[in-house]
Amino acid sequence: MGSAISDEFIKDLQDGGLLSELARKIQSDDTLMLALRGHYINVYYRGGSILHISEQANGYVAKFDTNYFKDKAGGPSLGAVQAAGDCSKWVEALPELKEAMNSYFATKRKSEREFQQLAAWENNRSVISNDTEYFITDIEFADRDQGARLDMVGLKWPSSQRKDESRCKPVLVEMKYGTGSYDGSAGIAKHIADLEGILADPIKCESLNKTIEDQFDQLMKLELVDFTPHKKYGRAIVSGRPEVVFLLANHNPRSRKLLNIVNDIRDPEHFDLRFFAASFAGYGMHDACMLKLDEFRTLLQRLAG
Template sequence: MGRVISDKFIKDLQEEGRLHELTKKVQNDDTLMLALRGHYINVYYRGGSILNLSEQDNGYAARFDTNYSKEKSLDLPHSTIKTAEDCSNWVAALSGLKEIMNSYFATKRKSEREFQQLVAWENNRSIISNETEYFITDIEFADRDQGAKLDMVGLKWLSGHRRDETRCTPVLIEMKYGIGAYDGDAGIAKHITDLEGILANPVKRESINKTIEDQFDQLLKLQLVDFNKHARYNRALVSGRPEVIFLLANHNPRSKRLLNILEEIKEPADFDLRFFNASFAGYGMHNARMLGLNDFKELLRQLAS
């Protein structure tokens, strides 16, 4: 699927590499997220790409999405990063680019994408990340070959299994922000149907597993996932029956729209369908807070009564 980056790219992002200052910035700035995209990386801010770096023969092409600044003239650093100093110039520019994006998002909100990044941060890098049982390896995941387009992918690794690196299972997450996102062409029923077509294919399923596994390994090398590894940790291995989670942000409990949609849904044959019922407030994900279809429908009935 080509979502991991080359060894050369990884080395340049690691200590003493010419891109290391950017990695250090992401490690120390909780508003930023680095995502692996094969021959390029995206650095996200509030769910939008603040910096795109593409690997080239002579260095890295650097790009800021000028759609965020159509009415402003920009004085950006050089578009090719060849040295550590070039990288430093882009890191220095990030604070100004954040302000440009803040102005854009003030009138054109992208709430679902912002919350995707928040979920990834809480489970990967926050003060409680070692306690959660899910790790996010990618957001805005898309792969034409597999027909896969997902809000988030990652792995589930139960706290009681952390000494066994073979006990990691693949997780595919769809986030819906507000009740208006539940139906239609990008609604819950359509996502389930699409995923049934993908995950029924063993080759596609294995390809997704390998991508998640490799991404997790590279994010660990960049110190962008935080959990207590045992002394002989080598590499997490992703396998087994996938889990598809719907993460429904800011649901209106007085609405019956969600229950009406789910009443028509049948249990999928090739994956475990789950709905995240938050542990009080926050997005730290635990296996105990994942409800199956029938349990979730019963909860909705109780809320609506």
């Protein structure tokens, strides 16, 4: 479940805290991403969890998915962090863990997850992130209470309204990589139907808004969003009609499969449906790049010839 972490957890990630060395590593390494999970955090590398760090009564413990190692039992001993300096062994283990994941992904590709993390980085931490209008607060978001499983969640904050932190809208992003991901049990139409059920419930919407607010606030405190707030900035407030964005990576323009699927879709009642069309190239997201259903259908018809 994606949610904010405790105040004590945040303090330990900030300067002088037990986990500050790891936080500094994430700040300086663009291949890593921090995801907040309530009582634990995930550190992602290439879309996979390279560290799962949970809060314990006497400190923190870290886990690494040993399935990434060929012998299933390899890898360094991570141990616990209970005193100053204990975190160093986690940071020192990262190159070995990265290499294990590189070898795994060479034969078992997870392109969609890898590009999710890249999209989050471009909008949160790249050299153009302060110019984008979308910020990603979480990837691989899962909430059993809400029945939600989402590729990315975040907020939309138009550049023309940056002096008013109450003008942030909730955004849910579904990424599809290649034409083979468009249909079936996890396809575009199924996602729209599922989200209609979730976002029809105002209590679930309010809970999701609060989660996004808290995540953005904590990522700002950890200096993991490259964003220049106005002088009187306090805290982003997320509200209003949700926007659901489909980010379709590496679509084959000669295929009519996507057009056939989109022709059967109708505009949803409980959220604004958008399809992301890149600004020439890249994943920097702007309102001008978000096509409505009829605009996207027209584009696909033109591409299909």
